Amino acid sequence: MENDKPRRPDVVEVELIGGVEKRHLELKTYDDQWPAKYADHERRIKAALGKHAIELEHIGSTSVPGLAAKPIIDILVTVREITAEEEYLDALVAAGYELRVREPGHRMVRTPSRDVHVHLLEAGDPAVDDYLLFRNRLRTDPGDRALYEETKRALLSQSWADMNAYADAKTGVISAIKARVRASRT
Template structure:
């Protein structure tokens, strides 16, 4: 479990000098357009969780629906974000081949950032993020999700930031990482309120 300091400190996930987070043959793509919340998304996630558990079995320490599609009423890119917690993300042979056999594509490898790997499924569109159980990022994802579920003002503030970032990135032909950077200030403002309200910061 991460410490309070780790939870409330955002570390730089840029690759070290000479490192490339993209698996060979993979590259950034423009993000999908932000759309209205779809009440079918929780059921889509439930089916995906069952499929992942079926191929990985006990390797799944935890699995969670995170990201905007996990927040009722929140506009979102139509991508189901899933956090998968495994014992050792560096032991790729334990979980990546079964997921690839199930249709996922391994796209990102970031061992310097809490062991993060990302796999993508195209139908339905899924980003499967893999972390170990010490990752503060995975815990933050769940805290952010639960906060937005309970605070509609911040949910709507975040939706506005997402729509603005999506429009700007689409106009400039930017990729998903640039889209994320455009909404980062609003995300950090919401986190600051969350951390203070929960007692994680003074």
């Protein structure tokens, strides 16, 4: 952050653009095309944001070889300051993404077809490390990968008001997996 520019206040509530959406959720077997799809969007985002995109990472289940997933590519992009939306939001909208979520410390844009979610966080936000910690664990630990897939399958047998409710229901197993990784580091 530039020293002469004061930090702006962030939003204090979740703004879900378009409201709650009930969507059909299903898991697909791992698709070898998911990394290429990520790479296409990585190039698109880098072209749109230039120096404003500090880090880009493929996250979520589609980033884990062998893991069944909802066919939605999740991308993590870090920016200098999350509240400086003029540095990234208009450019992403011009590149074809739509704003879906504005919440404290996080913005999410997606493709109109809803098959790519771009999560924007501020560089240095602890959530960045959490996303990568979880992804990397699933990539390297077959037991935790299987546990997570079993949990997702069990949850998808239920009806959900929207994807956010389904995502929230996975929090317990995600937290337990991350806690095991952290405990193994000590």
